Each structure stands twice: as structure tokens, then as C-alpha cells.
Amino acid sequence: MLCDDCKKNEATIHVTNIVNGKKTESHLCQDCANKKEHADMFKQLHQSFGQFPKFSNSGSFGQLGSSIFDNDFFNNDFFTNAVYPDGLLQDSHSQRCDQCGMTFDEFNRTGKFGCDHCYEVFDQEITPLVKRLQGSLAYEGRVPSRGTGVFKTRHQIKRLRQELNKAIKGEDYEKAITLRDQIKQLEDSLHKDAGAKTDESSAS
Amino acid sequence: MIDSILDQPLSQWQTEGTLDKEHIVLSSRIRLARNFKGIAFTNRDKEDALEKVDTMMRRVPSLLTKVDGKSYSDISLDKLSGIEREVLVEKHLVSPNLVEKVNHRSVIISDDGAVAIMVNEEDHIRIQSMAAGLNLTKAYERAVQIDDAIESTYDYAFSEKFGYLTACPTNVGTGMRASVMLHLPALAITGKLNRVVRSIIQLGYSVRGLYGEGSEGLGNIYQVSNQVTMGISEEDTIAQLNKIIEGLIKEEEKARQSIAREHSDAFEDRVWRAYGVLAHARKLSGAEALSLLSDVQLGIDMGILHMKSNAFFDKLVVITRPNFLSKYAGQDSMTADERDAYRAKVVRDALNIEQ
Numbered sequence: 355m356l357c358d359d360c361k362k363n364e365a366t367i368h369v370t371n372i373v374n375g376k377k378t379e380s381h382l383c384q385d386c387a388n389k390k391e392h393a394d395m396f397k398q399l400h401q402s403f404g405q406f407p408k409f410s411n412s413g414s415f416g417q418l419g420s421s422i423f424d425n426d427f428f429n430n431d432f433f434t435n436a437v438y439p440d441g442l443l444q445d446s447h448s449q450r451c452d453q454c455g456m457t458f459d460e461f462n463r464t465g466k467f468g469c470d471h472c473y474e475v476f477d478q479e480i481t482p483l484v485k486r487l488q489g490s491l492a493y494e495g496r497v498p499s500r501g502t503g504v505f506k507t508r509h510q511i512k513r514l515r516q517e518l519n520k521a522i523k524g525e526d527y528e529k530a531i532t533l534r535d536q537i538k539q540l541e542d543s544l545h546k547d548a549g550a551k552t553d554e555s556s557a558s
Numbered sequence: 559m560i561d562s563i564l565d566q567p568l569s570q571w572q573t574e575g576t577l578d579k580e581h582i583v584l585s586s587r588i589r590l591a592r593n594f595k596g597i598a599f600t601n602r603d604k605e606d607a608l609e610k611v612d613t614m615m616r617r618v619p620s621l622l623t624k625v626d627g628k629s630y631s632d633i634s635l636d637k638l639s640g641i642e643r644e645v646l647v648e649k650h651l652v653s654p655n656l657v658e659k660v661n662h663r664s665v666i667i668s669d670d671g672a673v674a675i676m677v678n679e680e681d682h683i684r685i686q687s688m689a690a691g692l693n694l695t696k697a698y699e700r701a702v703q704i705d706d707a708i709e710s711t712y713d714y715a716f717s718e719k720f721g722y723l724t725a726c727p728t729n730v731g732t733g734m735r736a737s738v739m740l741h742l743p744a745l746a747i748t749g750k751l752n753r754v755v756r757s758i759i760q761l762g763y764s765v766r767g768l769y770g771e772g773s774e775g776l777g778n779i780y781q782v783s784n785q786v787t788m789g790i791s792e793e794d795t796i797a798q799l800n801k802i803i804e805g806l807i808k809e810e811e812k813a814r815q816s817i818a819r820e821h822s823d824a825f826e827d828r829v830w831r832a833y834g835v836l837a838h839a840r841k842l843s844g845a846e847a848l849s850l851l852s853d854v855q856l857g858i859d860m861g862i863l864h865m866k867s868n869a870f871f872d873k874l875v876v877i878t879r880p881n882f883l884s885k886y887a888g889q890d891s892m893t894a895d896e897r898d899a900y901r902a903k904v905v906r907d908a909l910n911i912e913q
């Protein structure tokens with residue numbers, strides 16, 4: 355007997371299914387059976403993510419315990435169904451971003467914000483949402499170099515501190531001393547900057 | 559330059575990069591999502607905002623040339639035919655999402671094809687940087703160079719608390735998606751792929767097919783990418799993904815060894831059968847072509863078959879896609895039947911040259 359799917363190989367796997375009281379039989383070769391199982395698994399994965407996104411911090415990287423398949427993740431009403439408890443939504447129904455006109459209701463429908471200012475207007479709602487989606491609220495990435503000198507320095511210090519901890523754990527004390535000096539230098543420059551700013555504002 | 563992008567299956571970066579000899583990792587890619595300060599995001603569909611971003615980005619090609627000496631072309635989607643736009647999607651230069659609308663949508667592509675910046679996609683810009691084989695760091699460094707150049711001229715939407723602000727909260731933070739495209743035929747044949755995919759997903763990474771969700775299994779090609787953009791730096795994300803990919807390569811190698819050890823006769827038969835169909839068939843569907851090409855490539859990797867060029871598989875994966883094929887044939891409209899016949903001919907010719 356030839357395989358139902360490819361009609362080329364000998365069918366070695368025979369499956370009987372009963373759907374709505376109707377019996378169907380399928381005869382597949384090993385290849386086609388593997389393919390089918392594979393497709394079913396992905397279908398299941400996508401479906402289960404659509405309905406019940408699971409978020410946990412317990413993964414070995416302390417991140418999402420589930421997968422978000424980019425754009426399609428937001429296609430259903432998952433914000434209203436799963437991520438956002440009804441109670442939290444009530445207050446912000448009437449609130450509107452004054453830069454782009456977006457309301458939080460609209461965000462709930464589309465899963466997309468309307469502009470950078472939305473992040474300030476809806477900060478109260480966004481903060482727990484990002485925590486749930488991302489498993490963390492601590493920004494650790496790159497920083498634009500323009501107009502954010504103080505922030506950039508603070509970030510650099512944070513990174514160096516992490517390296518310092520690593521060095522100490524690895525008992526690399528020579529490196530630790532260099533890192534400590536670098537951190538101190540940056541901190542001094544930060545204080546100087548802050549001092550200069552205070553002087554300016556008091557003078558004006 | 560746009561013509562060579564649309565007519566050549568592979569870009570320069572794909573042919574001159576170093577592919578690993580087993581051909582498991584096909585390419586690495588970094589994507590940075592960025593928006594500009596004070597301008598409504600694309601989803602608001604505001605004409606003035608779309609136009610403003612469009613106009614701002616017109617200055618970017620010359621800006622980038624000043625930084626790296628390479629030339630960049632600015633391609634407005636409304637100047638392309640429908641087929642040409644789909645070819646850009648098939649070559650992974652733009653997302654399907656970008657070509658849904660054409661007004662003020664464009665893509666800035668470097669002459670080596672390794673950089674493609676989408677304008678007015680879900681975010682104002684998405685900087686994409688590609689490298690052959692497993693080389694996320696190389697791709698990241700170029701993306702950062704471009705990011706810096708744009709940021710030196712325009713203010714990005716950025717907050718101390720959330721990092722780079724994006725339309726979708728799943729991208730907020732670094733806005734970075736690092737992904738690696740792999741060919742995993744032996745894991746698929748031995749039935750071990752499902753288990754491996756599950757464990758990667760449990761680590762918080764996504765696994766999708768050649769053309770995203772729904773294309774899983776196509777040609778046994780998979781993309782693995784990070785999901786999280788908060789609480790972790792770009793460098794650490796890349797380091798973790800590298801570890802996962804290295805593990806995945808080992809699993810695929812093990813599966814190949816077990817095929818060679820336990821099923822060498824059956825496998826050799828399978829490879830030659832695939833070769834036979836590709837070399838003689840008069841009609842080939844896109845999915846069938848990819849599945850047979852995958853068998854043949856694995857046969858090459860395992861020393862059963864020999865081809866002249868290293869990029870045989872990568873090239874045919876692109877050539878056999880429906881829109882690229884139509885463009886290749888120089889025809890605007892082909893029926894599915896005509897396409898299947900033309901596809902079989904192109905594959906036959908390619909095999910003749912390779913042998």
C-alpha cells in the first residue's frame with residue numbers, strides 16, 4: 355500500500371481516527387508521519403501561546419517561559435483575556451495620549467502603542483505589562499550617545515559593577531582593582547556634572 | 559543596483575562569507591527596531607508622520623556612505639511591481655508586513671546586500687544586518703555602526719526606564735532581535751527535532767520556519783531567535799543565542815553520525831532518489847523542490863554527492879520561490895502549472911552545471 359500523502363513510499367504507519375463518530379483511516383510512510391507530527395506540534399504550540407501565554411521567571415535565563423511568535427502574538431484579544439486583569443483597565447479608559455491620540459482601550463485592541471509619549475501617559479499600565487512580557491523591568495542595553503551623557507555614565511557604572519562582581523567571584527583581584535578605579539573615576543565625573551548643573555540653575 | 563538585488567538569488571555577503579563545511583548554519587541576522595522622538599508610530603497611519611520619517615530617511619544613504627564607504631540604495635516600494643516587492647520578501651530583505659502598504663514605505667539596501675533598513679514598517683525603522691554562517695557579532699557590529707550614524711543626526715525615541723521605545727511592547731528595551739537560520743535535516747529525519755525545538759522554546763527563544771510562522775518544516779530550514787529585550791544586554795543576548803546554536807549544531811551532527819552509522823544504505827538510497835527526481839522531473843512544486851534539495855544538500859554534506867559550488871543549496875532555495883521564479887522567467891503572471899514546469903527546468907539546468 356502506498357502512502358496517502360506522498361503516494362510514493364510504502365505506507366508503514368496506519369492510524370485509525372474517530373471524528374464525530376466517523377471512522378477514518380490513514381496510511382502514511384515514516385517520512386510523511388514525521389512531517390505530520392511536526393506540523394501538529396507547531397500548530398499546538400502556536401494555539402496554546404495564543405490562548406494562554408505563560409510567563410515565568412523560572413527559566414534558566416530568568417526570562418519568558420514561553421514563546422511569542424512576533425506579530426501574530428497579538429492577533430487575538432489576548433491583552434483583554436489574559437494579560438490584563440479587567441480591574442486595572444477601568445481607570446484609564448478615558449485617558450488619551452496628547453501627542454498621538456491613542457487611548458489605552460485602543461492599545462488593548464491592537465497591542466501596539468501610538469508614539470513614544472504613550473509610554474509616559476500610560477506608564478502605570480505599561481510598567482506591569484512589560485514586566486510580565488519581558489520578565490524584567492531593568493533596561494540593560496545600549497544608550498544613545500546624544501544628550502544623555504549623565505544617563506550613559508550611570509549605565510557604564512552599572513555594567514562595570516557587574517564586571518567587578520564577576521571578577522571578584524573569579525578571584526581575579528588585579529582586574530577587580532582596575533574596575534574599581536574606573537568606577538570611582540566615572541562616579542566622580544557624575545558628581546561634578548551634577549554639581550555644575552545645580553550651580554547653573556541657582557544662578558539663573 | 560536594484561536590478562541585481564531582484565535578479566540575483568544571492569547577495570555578495572552570502573557568496574563571499576565563510577560557510578561552515580557541514581552547512582548547518584546558513585546565516586546570522588541582527589534586527590534593531592527604532593523610532594524617532596515626537597513622531598506618531600506607523601500604526602497611527604498619519605500621513606504627515608509617515609511622510610516625515612520617509613523624508614528624514616532619504617538623507618541616510620549618503621550619511622552611511624560617509625561612515626563606511628559603501629554605497630546604499632534607497633528603494634521606494636511604490637516604484638516596484640507586486641512581484642518585485644514579493645521577491646524582496648522571499649530574499650528576506652523586507653518583512654511581509656512591510657509590503658502590505660506601499661505609501662512612504664521603503665527599504666535602504668547596501669551594495670553588498672548585507673544591510674537592509676526597512677522604513678515605516680511596524681516601527682519607524684528596522685535596521686537589519688546579515689552575515690554568512692554563525693557570525694552574530696559581525697552582524698551586530700555593523701548594525702551598531704549604522705545605528706550610531708542615524709542617531710548622530712536624528713533623535714531616537716528612548717527612555718531611561720524602558721530603553722528604545724517600540725510600537726509593540728515585546729520589542730521595547732534593546733529593540734534587538736538576533737536570529738540564526740539553520741538547516742536541520744538529520745534532526746528532522748531521525749525524529750529528534752520536536753524534542754530539541756521544545757527545549758529551545760523553554761529557554762525563552764523562538765523557533766520558526768524559513769518564512770516565519772506556518773512555514774515550519776519547509777526545506778528543514780529553521781530560524782532561532784531571542785524573545786526578550788529587557789533585563790539583558792545586546793552582548794549577553796548574542797552570547798546566549800550563540801550557546802544555544804552551538805548546542806543545536808552538536809545535536810544535528812550527532813543525528814548525522816547516527817544516520818551514517820545505522821541507516822547508511824537507506825539514506826544513500828534516499829539521497830540518490832532525491833537527486834534523480836530533481837535531475838529529471840518535468841514538474842516540481844515549491845515545497846517538493848525544497849524538501850528534495852534538503853535531502854541532496856545533506857547528501858553533499860555527508861560525502862555521498864559532490865557539487866562544484868558551495869552555495870548550491872542557498873541559491874536554489876531562493877530561485878525556486880514562486881515570485882523569484884516568475885521574475886527569473888521574465889513573466890509577470892505565470893499559472894501554478896507553468897511555474898512548476900519552469901521550476902523543474904531551472905533546477906535541472908542548475909544540477910547540470912554543478913555536476
Ligand SMILES: [Zn+2]
Pocket residue numbers: 357358359360361362363382383384385386387
Ligand atoms: Zn509519504
Ligand SMILES: [Zn+2]
Pocket residue numbers: 451452453454455456467468469470471472473
Ligand atoms: Zn501616543
